[in-house]
Amino acid sequence: MPIIQFQNVSKFYEKKGAVLDFNLKVEKGERVVILGHSGCGKTTVLRLLAGFVPPDRGKILIDNEVVSIDGKILKEPEERNIGMVFQDLALWPHMTVRQNLEFGLKARGIKKEEREKRIKQILKLTQIEEFENKKPSKLSGGQQQRVALARALVLHPKILLMDEPLSSLDFELNIRLRREILKLQKEIGFTLLYVTHNREEAFDIASRIIIMRNGKILKEGSPEEAKIYFEQILKTVKI
Ligand SMILES: Nc1ncnc2c1ncn2[C@@H]1O[C@H](COP(=O)(O)OP(=O)(O)O)[C@@H](O)[C@H]1O
Ligand SMILES: [Mg+2]
Incomplete structure (x- = not known):
């Protein structure tokens, strides 16, 4: 049973389609990368799944439950158990690292003992234990990431959405964090939907690549298939 399903989903902004008749099934534990140029609708796909915007047409299901349909949001974002990391990280600047982590746990009514356990575990997994009591502004770009x-x-999300999370980092750090994201995904086992316009990043992270153009899926397949596709496009361009 797929964990995520988009069924004939369209989203319009002022009559212009940002996402058009979009169909996608994602199985639990997959690492799906949506790859495409700026403006092709990648972020809109994530916002639809997170429940920030309703689809104008079509259906979105999580764990076989309809969460959005035909202009309506049936399940609110905070009920969807989805984690999100965006390019502008939106860390809370007045809070320490620990407070940044604890805030969402408190908001969900998670008890002190469980909060401590989770914070300790995740600080270790992401290798930021030593920055626990620092404010984000005191940290480097990679540490903030x-x-x-x-x-x-x-928050133990079953789905993690990442929208161009490494775009602002330099090349070496970008590559190192790719490795860390893969390692965390392996250890924790969340389903990953990752958006980028960077092909190398997509080849590195994905178990499956969705190439988008103008709100639609142009091509989808394994990273190897995506590579062959791009090589063929290059061959057809005569200089
Ligand atoms: N809130 C919005 N209002 C109006 N147009 C939007 C809005 N969000 C996205 N769009 C338009 O929808 C299209 C897809 O945008 P987006 O999903 O952000 O693409 P991407 O993330 O691939 O760059 C673009 O043409 C963009 O201008
Ligand atoms: Mg975007």
Whole structure:
């Protein structure tokens, strides 16, 4: 049974389709990367799944339950058990790392003992134990990235959405964090939906790649199939 399903989903902004007749099934534990140029609808797909916007047409299911349908949100974002990490990390600047992690746990009414256990575990997994009592502004870009990851994962989401999370990092750090995301996904086992316009990043992270263009799926397949597809496109372009 797929954990995520989009069935004939369309989303319009002022009559222009951002996502058009979009169909996607994701199995539990997959790492699906949505790859495409700026403006092709990648972020909109994530926002639809998170429940921030309703689809104008079509159906979205999580764990076989309809969560959004034909202009309506049936299940609110906070009930969807989805974690999110975006390019601008939106860490709370006035809170320490620990407070950033604890906030969502408290909001969900999780008891002190369980909060402590989870925070300790995730600080260790994301290798930020030593920054526990620091404010985000005192940390480097890569460290802040790990805090954003930890803050999402401490809530034990079954699905993690990442929207261009590494785009602002330099090349070496970008590659290192790819490795860390893969390791965490293996250890924790969440289903990953990852958005990027960077092919190398997609090849590295994905178990399956969805290539999007103009709100639609142009091609989908394994990273190897995606590579062959791009190589063939290059061959057809005559210079
Ligand atoms: N809130 C919005 N209001 C109006 N147009 C939007 C809004 N969000 C996205 N769009 C438009 O929808 C299309 C897809 O956007 P988006 O999903 O952000 O693409 P991507 O993430 O691939 O860059 C773009 O043409 C964008 O301008
Ligand atoms: Mg985007």
